[in-house]
Amino acid sequence: MDYIAKDNKVVFKNKNFNPKHIFECGQAFRWEKNDDGSYTNVAFNRVINVKQEEDNIILDNVSEEDFNNIWIDYFDLNRDYDLIKSSLANNETMIKALNFGYGIRILNQEAFETIISFIISANNQISRIKKSIDIICKEYGDEIGDYRGKTYYSFPTSKKLSSAKIDDLRQICRVGFRDKRIVDTSRLIESKEFNIEESTVYNSKKLFDELIKLPGIGPKVASCIMLFSYGKTETFPVDVWIKRVMETLYIGEETTKKNIGVVADKIFGEYAGFAQQYLFYYGRENKIGK
Numbered sequence: 001m002d003y004i005a006k007d008n009k010v011v012f013k014n015k016n017f018n019p020k021h022i023f024e025c026g027q028a029f030r031w032e033k034n035d036d037g038s039y040t041n042v043a044f045n046r047v048i049n050v051k052q053e054e055d056n057i058i059l060d061n062v063s064e065e066d067f068n069n070i071w072i073d074y075f076d077l078n079r080d081y082d083l084i085k086s087s088l089a090n091n092e093t094m095i096k097a098l099n100f101g102y103g104i105r106i107l108n109q110e111a112f113e114t115i116i117s118f119i120i121s122a123n124n125q126i127s128r129i130k131k132s133i134d135i136i137c138k139e140y141g142d143e144i145g146d147y148r149g150k151t152y153y154s155f156p157t158s159k160k161l162s163s164a165k166i167d168d169l170r171q172i173c174r175v176g177f178r179d180k181r182i183v184d185t186s187r188l189i190e191s192k193e194f195n196i197e198e199s200t201v202y203n204s205k206k207l208f209d210e211l212i213k214l215p216g217i218g219p220k221v222a223s224c225i226m227l228f229s230y231g232k233t234e235t236f237p238v239d240v241w242i243k244r245v246m247e248t249l250y251i252g253e254e255t256t257k258k259n260i261g262v263v264a265d266k267i268f269g270e271y272a273g274f275a276q277q278y279l280f281y282y283g284r285e286n287k288i289g290k
Contacts, residue, residue: 001072001078003067005063008060008063009062017057019039022075024281026284028041028117028228034148048062059071074107084274091267094278097279098278104277106227108228108231109229111230112155118221120133132174132175135172138153140160140164141155141160158186166183189214200230204232207226208223219257224237227276234273235272235276236264236265236272236276242280244288250263251263264276
């Protein structure tokens with residue numbers, strides 16, 4: 001892809017890239033919106049800032065080497081989103097969703113961080129999720145450095161969280177009932193009982209079956225982890241908003257989450273994960289079915 005790298009910045013153009021759409025569609029929890037309209041995040045032990053100015057996407061605090069080795073994959077920049085959209089645009093509802101969230105991209109996030117983050121997300125509000133993760137990083141992560149006057153921390157390792165005190169996670173990090181689940185899951189990952197490295201080559205069924213064995217991970221959370229970290233883009237997570245959207249705009253009546261998954265697979269096929277993100281953002285922002 002074409003880009004310009006200079007002064008620790010990378011600039012490129014992509015009509016299917018909108019920071020607000022990507023960072024506010026529920027797939028990642030550490031992106032912070034700044035007063036200048038840019039977004040700052042920590043991933044892969046690096047601080048990155050993203051801003052859109054007219055047609056330009058500007059990545060700040062990013063070397064050319066990191067752009068090629070980390071961020072191209074993270075932002076899914078080698079994928080043809082025009083092809084995906086043309087494949088999905090076969091009904092009026094999806095066309096509206098595609099136009100509304102035209103700049104959504106599915107991020108390829110680190111597995112351990114995604115697992116713990118989505119355990120925290122269960123039955124929780126986004127503002128609380130973000131706050132808890134921020135505290136966890138400060139308490140158990142490593143200091144990366146300062147950027148624009150703020151100190152940033154890495155997401156903690158499985159070793160660190162496996163030895164965390166359950167009461168501290170509840171009282172200090174405010175994760176509520178998820179405290180023991182975070183520690184127990186971290187211990188299973190640290191001991192390799194759930195081997196993250198090996199899990200990257202699992203097929204979707206095996207990965208799902210192994211993920212739901214972990215404490216605090218049910219079908220919806222497992223599907224989110226598969227979609228946002230393992231590249232299982234045929235996966236269709238069903239949460240409250242997706243259930244409302246599918247019942248209101250596609251099915252026409254109340255049904256089970258399992259049936260919604262079956263319907264989504266028939267309609268969207270291999271691109272179900274992308275459809276889920278477009279529909280989630282469209283449905284939530286427009287309060288469809290509420």
